Amino acid sequence: EKETREKIIDPWLKEDSGWKEEGIKREVNSVKSKFDIGEYEIKKGEGKEEGRFIDYLLLDEHKKPLAIIEAKRFSLDAEKGSIQATTYQKDIEIKIKFAVPIFLTNGHDWFIKEKGYPTRKISGPFSQEDLQRRRRLIFERQKLSNIEINSNIVDRSRNVEAVKQVLNYLEKGNRKVLINMATGTGKTRVAMAIIYALIKARYIQNVLFVVDRISLGRQAYNDFGSYLKGEPKTILNEFGDFDMDKRVYISTVQTLKSKNSGGGFKLQKFTPGFFDLIIFDEAHRSYYDLERLLFKYFDAIQIGLTATPSKSELRDTYDLFDCPRGEPTVRYDYDEAVRDGVLVPYDAQIIATKVTELGINGLELDDELKTELIKQDEDPRSFKVPGTRFAKYFTDRKTNELIVLEFMDKCYKTEDDKPCKTIFFCSSVNHAEELKKVFDSIYPKLCDDVSVIVSNKDRYMDEVNRFIKDSSPRIALSVGVLDTGIDLPEIMNLAFVTPVFSHIRFWQMLGRGTRSLSACKNRQWLPIIDGIHNK
Numbered sequence: 110e111k112e113t114r115e116k117i118i119d120p121w122l123k124e125d126s127g128w129k130e131e132g133i134k135r136e137v138n139s140v141k142s143k144f145d146i147g148e149y150e151i152k153k154g155e156g157k158e159e160g161r162f163i164d165y166l167l168l169d170e171h172k173k174p175l176a177i178i179e180a181k182r183f184s185l186d187a188e189k190g191s192i193q194a195t196t197y198q199k200d201i202e203i204k205i206k207f208a209v210p211i212f213l214t215n216g217h218d219w220f221i222k223e224k225g226y227p228t229r230k231i232s233g234p235f236s237q238e239d240l241q242r243r244r245r246l247i248f249e250r251q252k253l254s255n256i257e258i259n260s261n262i263v264d265r266s267r268n269v270e271a272v273k274q275v276l277n278y279l280e281k282g283n284r285k286v287l288i289n290m291a292t293g294t295g296k297t298r299v300a301m302a303i304i305y306a307l308i309k310a311r312y313i314q315n316v317l318f319v320v321d322r323i324s325l326g327r328q329a330y331n332d333f334g335s336y337l338k339g340e341p342k343t344i345l346n347e348f349g350d351f352d353m354d355k356r357v358y359i360s361t362v363q364t365l366k367s368k369n370s371g372g373g374f375k376l377q378k379f380t381p382g383f384f385d386l387i388i389f390d391e392a393h394r395s396y397y398d399l400e401r402l403l404f405k406y407f408d409a410i411q412i413g414l415t416a417t418p419s420k421s422e423l424r425d426t427y428d429l430f431d432c433p434r435g436e437p438t439v440r441y442d443y444d445e446a447v448r449d450g451v452l453v454p455y456d457a458q459i460i461a462t463k464v465t466e467l468g469i470n471g472l473e474l475d476d477e478l479k480t481e482l483i484k485q486d487e488d489p490r491s492f493k494v495p496g497t498r499f500a501k502y503f504t505d506r507k508t509n510e511l512i513v514l515e516f517m518d519k520c521y522k523t524e525d526d527k528p529c530k531t532i533f534f535c536s537s538v539n540h541a542e543e544l545k546k547v548f549d550s551i552y553p554k555l556c557d558d559v560s561v562i563v564s565n566k567d568r569y570m571d572e573v574n575r576f577i578k579d580s581s582p583r584i585a586l587s588v589g590v591l592d593t594g595i596d597l598p599e600i601m602n603l604a605f606v607t608p609v610f611s612h613i614r615f616w617q618m619l620g621r622g623t624r625s626l627s628a629c630k631n632r633q634w635l636p637i638i639d640g641i642h643n644k
Contacts, residue, residue, distance in 0.1 A: 110182040113216040118178070126235065127236050132167060133165060137162065138152065139160065139197045141159075147168075163197045165180065170237070176210045179194035182215065187214050210224075219233050221408065232407075235380055240382070253306065254277065256276070259302055259306070262305060265295065271441065275439060284411065287432050288412065289440045290415075291416055291623075293628070301332060304357075304386065307410075315358070315384045315385050316384065317358045318357065318359045318360075322594060341355040342357035342359065344359045351378050377406075381408050384409040386410045387407055391593065393430075451625055458515075520602045523634060529600075529601035530600045530634055533587065534587065534591075534605050535606055538561075545561050557581055559583070560585055561586045563589075591621065595621060598625070601644065605618070
């Protein structure tokens with residue numbers, strides 16, 4: 110045990126958590142020490158001495174108790190000392206009138222045991238600043254049921270109820286929440302209203318909002334500016350220094366998991382207890398954090414936001430947020446939102462061809478297309494591609510022409526007979542560019558209204574912003590960029606010209622178009638239906 114302390118725990122406290130020696134007391138007699146005035150009796154030697162001895166007592170800047178660490182040797186279970194440490198905790202509580210948190214460790218595993226919550230595993234000890242902030246919040250905490258919901262952030266009855274549900278759930282001692290609300294029903298506003306209430310009730314101070322795309326991070330930054338005015342905020346940048354003096358931190362998963370120059374991850378610039386609340390905006394499923402490092406490293410209240418219908422929700426998402434019986438904490442699905450008039454239903458038009466349905470057999474192609482295959486080092490005699498993989502290999506001009514012609518025939522149009530705001534979900538950058546050529550060839554007058562929006566173009570976000578704010582471009586040919594996050598209620602047409610196998614991804618993509626008329630600011634971009642601009 111002595112070796113574990115000296116070689117593992119001591120360096121961890123000082124190098125990783127920033128503790129100075131004057132903030133640490135070892136082998137403190139819990140019976141004889143005067144914790145209320147900061148006078149401590151330390152074990153003098155190895156022999157038998159009267160009293161009980163705390164392995165580590167962590168002190169605040171005034172030398173008063175902040176926390177206990179109960180250490181076991183590396184080979185023992187870290188939780189073995191739980192009862193022992195509780196006895197020390199009670200000795201201290203008698204003197205200072207409140208219970209300090211307990212850390213349990215064997216130098217490898219760390220656990221925290223604090224009043225009102227079950228013992229939970231953490232990634233490491235907290236800093237002095239973390240413990241002082243958390244203690245201050247506990248002393249200042251108000252009942253969440255007494256906090257009025259901010260009607261400037263949420264005003265729809267269903268969203269107000271969602272906020273109340275979450276606050277009630279947290280007040281019962283839960284620390285993980287899953288909010289399942291269809292795209293366009295106000296997930297972000299609900300999240301902001303929850304943050305507002307938790308800050309006002311002094312439950313939290315430091316907030317981390319996690320997304321998995323930079324554009325979503327910028328959008329979240331603007332939302333915080335609108336709904337939480339006055340709260341210092343920052344967007345974390347993996348190529349620069351992190352501001353450590355804000356209240357609200359917005360980051361992508363990729364930034365937090367980028368590598369430090371000296372080794373480790375950028376997220377380790379923060380201590381495990383730095384954040385009081387973390388919100389994952391769909392980012393809990395991120396491809397960039399499959400091992401769940403963010404969940405494991407930070408100890409905080411965790412809220413997941415998802416638009417995915419429950420029938421297609423991944424089972425491990427429920428487990429990740431401790432949802433009993435596979436039920437999210439809050440659910441407001443697409444069908445309910447349509448019934449409430451918050452979202453609009455969709456009308457599906459299917460364009461099917463032999464090629465897209467059955468695929469391509471090289472032997473059935475004409476000589477010109479066989480030559481194209483040969484140029485791509487493919488043998489037409491053995492070349493077979495299923496329809497679902499077709500456009501990943503090359504784009505068939507005739508199929509693209511058919512798609513464009515059928516789209517122009519079926520799509521919603523404005524009064525000037527141009528398509529309303531539209532997103533084409535393409536299968537590749539090449540596919541998008543080929544479709545642009547087809548539009549230019551068949552409908553040259555639409556050349557300024559059709560734009561390829563893909564992430565490999567310089568300043569592509571400029572075109573995204575024009576698509577959102579201006580009447581033109583009308584048609585965005587996109588690969589990945591506009592699948593999620595874009596907020597443009599006036600979108601009337603969605604063209605899926607790539608197969609989508611994921612329910613999660615499909616519902617996010619479909620949600621780009623399901624915002625209702627009440628959300629539309631530019632109604633002149635909508636079609637005339639029954640004599641008025643409508644959706």
